[in-house]
Amino acid sequence: MSRYAPQEIEAKWQAHWLEKQVGAASESSTKEKLYVLIEFPYPSGAGLHVGHTRPYTAMDTVARAKRMQGYNVLFPIGWDAFGLPAENYAIKNKIHPSIVTKRNIDAFRRQAQSLGYSFDYSREVDTTDPGYYKWTQWIFLKMFENGLAYKSLMPVNWCTSCKCVLANEEVVDGVCERCGSEVIHKEKSQWMLKITAYAQHLLDDLDTVSFPSRVKAQQRNWIGRSEGAEISFSVLYDGVPQAQAAPVRGSGEKDSLLVYTTRPDTLFGATYMVISPEHAALSRFKPYLRNAAEVDAYRAKAALKSDFERTELSKEKTGVMLEGVSAVNPANGETIPIFISDYVLVTYGTGAIMAVPGHDTRDWEFAKAFGLPIVEVVAGGDVESEAYTDVETGVLINSGFLNGLEVADAKEAMLLWLSNNGLGTSKVNYKLRDWVFARQRYWGEPIPIVHCPDCGLVPLPESALPLELPQVDSYEPTETGESPLAGISEFVNTTCPKCGGAAKRETDTMPQWAGSSWYFLRYTDPHNVTALASPEALRRWTPVDWYNGGMEHTTLHLLYSRFWHKFLFDIGVVPTSEPYMKRTTHGVILGPDGFRMSKTRGNVVDPMEVAAQYGADSMRLFILFIGDFEKTVTWSNQAVKGCRRFLDRVWSLACSAASGGPSGRLETLMHRTIQKVTEDIDAMKFNTAIAALMALLNEMDGCTRDDMRTFLRLLCPFAPHICEELWQKVGGEGLAVLQSWPSFDPSKTVEDEVELAVQVGGKLRSTIRVARGADKDACIAAALADEKIARLAVGQTLIKQIVVPDKLVNLVFKPL
Numbered sequence: 001m002s003r004y005a006p007q008e009i010e011a012k013w014q015a016h017w018l019e020k021q022v023g024a025a026s027e028s029s030t031k032e033k034l035y036v037l038i039e040f041p042y043p044s045g046a047g048l049h050v051g052h053t054r055p056y057t058a059m060d061t062v063a064r065a066k067r068m069q070g071y072n073v074l075f076p077i078g079w080d081a082f083g084l085p086a087e088n089y090a091i092k093n094k095i096h097p098s099i100v101t102k103r104n105i106d107a108f109r110r111q112a113q114s115l116g117y118s119f120d121y122s123r124e125v126d127t128t129d130p131g132y133y134k135w136t137q138w139i140f141l142k143m144f145e146n147g148l149a150y151k152s153l154m155p156v157n158w159c160t161s162c163k164c165v166l167a168n169e170e171v172v173d174g175v176c177e178r179c180g181s182e183v184i185h186k187e188k189s190q191w192m193l194k195i196t197a198y199a200q201h202l203l204d205d206l207d208t209v210s211f212p213s214r215v216k217a218q219q220r221n222w223i224g225r226s227e228g229a230e231i232s233f234s235v236l237y238d239g240v241p242q243a244q245a246a247p248v249r250g251s252g253e254k255d256s257l258l259v260y261t262t263r264p265d266t267l268f269g270a271t272y273m274v275i276s277p278e279h280a281a282l283s284r285f286k287p288y289l290r291n292a293a294e295v296d297a298y299r300a301k302a303a304l305k306s307d308f309e310r311t312e313l314s315k316e317k318t319g320v321m322l323e324g325v326s327a328v329n330p331a332n333g334e335t336i337p338i339f340i341s342d343y344v345l346v347t348y349g350t351g352a353i354m355a356v357p358g359h360d361t362r363d364w365e366f367a368k369a370f371g372l373p374i375v376e377v378v379a380g381g382d383v384e385s386e387a388y389t390d391v392e393t394g395v396l397i398n399s400g401f402l403n404g405l406e407v408a409d410a411k412e413a414m415l416l417w418l419s420n421n422g423l424g425t426s427k428v429n430y431k432l433r434d435w436v437f438a439r440q441r442y443w444g445e446p447i448p449i450v451h452c453p454d455c456g457l458v459p460l461p462e463s464a465l466p467l468e469l470p471q472v473d474s475y476e477p478t479e480t481g482e483s484p485l486a487g488i489s490e491f492v493n494t495t496c497p498k499c500g501g502a503a504k505r506e507t508d509t510m511p512q513w514a515g516s517s518w519y520f521l522r523y524t525d526p527h528n529v530t531a532l533a534s535p536e537a538l539r540r541w542t543p544v545d546w547y548n549g550g551m552e553h554t555t556l557h558l559l560y561s562r563f564w565h566k567f568l569f570d571i572g573v574v575p576t577s578e579p580y581m582k583r584t585t586h587g588v589i590l591g592p593d594g595f596r597m598s599k600t601r602g603n604v605v606d607p608m609e610v611a612a613q614y615g616a617d618s619m620r621l622f623i624l625f626i627g628d629f630e631k632t633v634t635w636s637n638q639a640v641k642g643c644r645r646f647l648d649r650v651w652s653l654a655c656s657a658a659s660g661g662p663s664g665r666l667e668t669l670m671h672r673t674i675q676k677v678t679e680d681i682d683a684m685k686f687n688t689a690i691a692a693l694m695a696l697l698n699e700m701d702g703c704t705r706d707d708m709r710t711f712l713r714l715l716c717p718f719a720p721h722i723c724e725e726l727w728q729k730v731g732g733e734g735l736a737v738l739q740s741w742p743s744f745d746p747s748k749t750v751e752d753e754v755e756l757a758v759q760v761g762g763k764l765r766s767t768i769r770v771a772r773g774a775d776k777d778a779c780i781a782a783a784l785a786d787e788k789i790a791r792l793a794v795g796q797t798l799i800k801q802i803v804v805p806d807k808l809v810n811l812v813f814k815p816l
Contacts, residue, residue: 004651006615010721014113022737023063023075023118027540031072035541036063037520037580039549039557040078040125042512043104044085048111050589050597050623050635053607055548057623058586058686060117062546064717065681067118068741074541075118076523078125079105082133083512084162087443088179091476097443098471101128111608115616116720118737123526127515132522133445134466135532136514139564141448141459142571148194149437151457155278155303155346156436158186163477164440165190170556174309185278185303188481191438191447191508195563199223199430201577202562210582212630215554222555224431228262229415231354231424233273234328235281236335237288257281257327257338260349260429263356264418265410266391267331268399269377270354271367273338274319276346277302290323295340302342310342317343317366329354330423331414332400341366347433358383359391378407435560437511442475442484444509452496452503461497469509483507516557517564520544520579532573539575547580558583584684587631589623594634605635617719618644624686624718646694647722650715653700653708654726660704667748669699670710674744677714690718705730710742757808758783760792768809776803783809 017023025033038059041052048056063075081101090097105126112119125132143149157166161181170176171183195202203223206216235255257273275281277299286292298320302310309315319341326335343362344353357367357374364387367374374383379397381388396402401417402410418424438447448460448467460467470491475484485491485507496503518532524541525533549558565579590596591603598604611619621643627633662670673696680689693715700707708730716723716736727736750772756779758766766788770779780801783789789811796813803809 002655004648004722006617006647006721007612009725010114010116010616013721013724014116016724016735017116017118017737018113018121020735021120021122022735024120024122025074025076025541026072027537029072031070033074033541034066034071034546035074035544036066037076037523037544037547039553040080040516040519041108042080042083042085043101043108045089045100045104047104047107048115048607050605050607051550053115053619053623054589054629055550055586056112056117057115057620058629058684059546059548060119061620061624061686061717062681062684064118064720064737065678065741067737068713068716068739070740074123074523075120076123076125076526077109077112077117077119077121078123078519078523079108079127080512080516080519081105081126081128082444082510082515084164084179084439084441084443087441087475088162090443096471097475098128101126114608115611115620118720123523125519125522125526127445127519128443130466130468131529133515135522136445136510136518137448137460137465137467138462138532139518139568140510140514141462141465143193143567144449144457144459146567146571148197148567149191150194151189151191153187153189154192155185156188156190157183158188158481159183162441163479163481165436165438174305185305186481187278190436191506193435193437193563195435195560196430196432198563198566199225199432200428201566202559205562205566205578209578209580212583212585215551215558215583215585218551218554219559222432222559226262226429226431228260228427228429229264229418229424230258230260230350230427231264231267231330231418232256232258233330233354235285235338236326236328238324255284257352258350259352259354260427261354262429263359263391263411264414264424265396265399265402265405265407266356266359266377267329267354267414268396268402269356269358269375270329270331270336271357271373271375272336272355273327274341274344274353274355274366275338276344276351277340277342278346279340279351281352282340285322285325288324291320295320295322298340298342305342310345315343317341317362317369319343319366319370321370330418330421337372339366339370348431349429357387359388361387361389363387435563437514438508439511440481440483440508441477442469442472442509444511445469445514446485447506447508447510449506450494450496450503451506452499452501454501455496455498455503458496458498458503464497467505483509485509513557513560517561518568520547520561521565521568521574535575538573542574543576543578544580546582546584548584548586551585554585584630586629587627587633589626590632590634592635592637597635610640614640614644615647615721617647617722621646621690621719625690627687629684629686646697647719649697650711650719650722651726653697653703654712654730657703657705657708657730660706662706662710663702663704666696666699666703666707668750669696670707671744671748674710674714674742675746675749678741678744681717686718693718712736713739713742754806756783756806758786758789759808759810760789761812762810765789765792772806774805776801776805779803779805779809780811783811 036059063073067073086097086101090100157171159166159176159181161179176183319339322338325338327338329336355363357363358376375398376383377399378391378394380394394407396405396410415426446467446469450458452458470488492504494503494505521533525537568574569577593603595601622640673692676692677689709732712723712727720737724736753769754772756768757764758768766786768782768786770782795816797816799814800812
């Protein structure tokens, strides 16, 4: 073959690699293990897109290089195949989700192989396989057994289009992240996972892993740890204690509202209270409300808003005062009004706040809107004009026994006073909420719980797992909000595993996040039928050494999977507390027009079409050469062509390489390039590694086959197909992808000669080459011997010379 024809060689080598299983990890190797992981894809009908190819090509390059460097590499692939997209597509096109999913997986696998990705295909996992989700169900049952899975009536996010409950993290700017439809609030009995029990563990262990600082920041912000106090405010009914106003509730019974605040020092400035429209106290307040109808109307309106809309800082502050109910500020004994307002969320703190309008912008705006008192308690601002919020430090005023104290001292004094008087306690709080772990859809893992009228919630025995998803004709969401499974009597009606009586199955299914929270563990032992993975396999392969994924998953999947892993560690299933030792991220590739790729813009680039036109290796090179891996970059068709031209030149030089050993003239550059490419792969600086290979190639005219074999081993992780073909042409033994990585000698990365700048009177006039470390006299002599300098020296006498070793020579002349 005289010319480079990628279409003729790539399929051949892909088939050969699969046959030889070059990507397979060894269970018996004594080599050091390296577990390299990608976020496994959701197999959509659109197939692999550019968003997949950037991280997959990068991590395939890492995996290939590390194999050549002597590691036993585990680089697996699987399919995150449950969830709404497959189900919505199936409903629209009248095709069962299982058929759609299988077809898409087959297409994804073919495409991945056609781009030369060296996954260990023998370890594939599929979250929709009962053999896989048996263990997802098993983990759920273990959480149930340990009190981390529970059912609760609570306000939830309801997608009006998908007709199912969404986790808080799945609502973006008030709409469903999947379909973009409006999200409203409903009250619903929901399965929850108690991720809040692990909030502090999730925070603390971020110090033990190598994650980018921005990823750690996102995790910390989402968990949202704060320190403060819970304070009890007595509740009055029409100005008298509840025991007198409502003796039917019990003689002497008192009522109160609990608030959480990070600023107990400002308690004297609390001039009103606000509770969430969903607060449970409203049900016991209602009989005493003179404006109950107005309150109910406001609550109904708030239910139509997302959390984003409710907490948006710029929105108009609305609310309703509870007429007939008030509270007492425990610091000064003053009676203060209670409002409901949608800017307070029931899911944060206690769902009730003490409002200090002098030092909180939202409270100040609310107070102005409703004509409420504003009291300055930290000196320094003009609270009648705006809230004074620069109060991390300062001196307390208008605050009784706190007057004159600095903020930090005032916090401690107030906490002590509250504790001594039985009015409050110090409290650590988190923004993180428990995970809504149920969907009212068909295409998901069945929850293995039975509802028994006598025994309550009863888990299936492990011997009954997997509880398989029934095959049905109709899987469309219901208008009632129930899962489609609720209409399948043969699935619903069952017997209680505990008492044997008639019972009903849980009909909600698990969210898509379930199967992706532990998939990396299954890769270590994917065919095990007695455990999610054997202890030996888990000890051999975990934790994951290097995990790459998108920034969009750092507050969802990353947090959830760390939580599941920590739970499995606590019950002795996995050997480490953290699942991933190193996490890296990649930037987005924009369309050729500089905008995000979308069908509506018509700027979507199909990587498979690019590979078909220019070759998979050209596609791979371009994806990595396009720019800084962590940053957003723009697609360039011209740059793809440039990568193809580079490979054409590699082909040409390899085919013309002369027999013989390494060329002495290339020694320094070769060692430098080996060092740079090795270090750049570890640092994910793929673009500069490829640039170094291009620079080396420019100097390789007339190279030997030995030179080319070294070059091909360096290029192989990036462009494996062409390297495999040329390896045979230049006399290489075995497969190129199985060769050892070239080594470099640090002493040979330094050239024997250096280039010195020669200045005359401080101005650059020429450059010279001298031996590295040459002394002052040798440098001056070489400078004066230079043709340009010699011409300038005619009729002049040298009066001063300055030499900076290995850098420059500066000569000063004066006329004779």
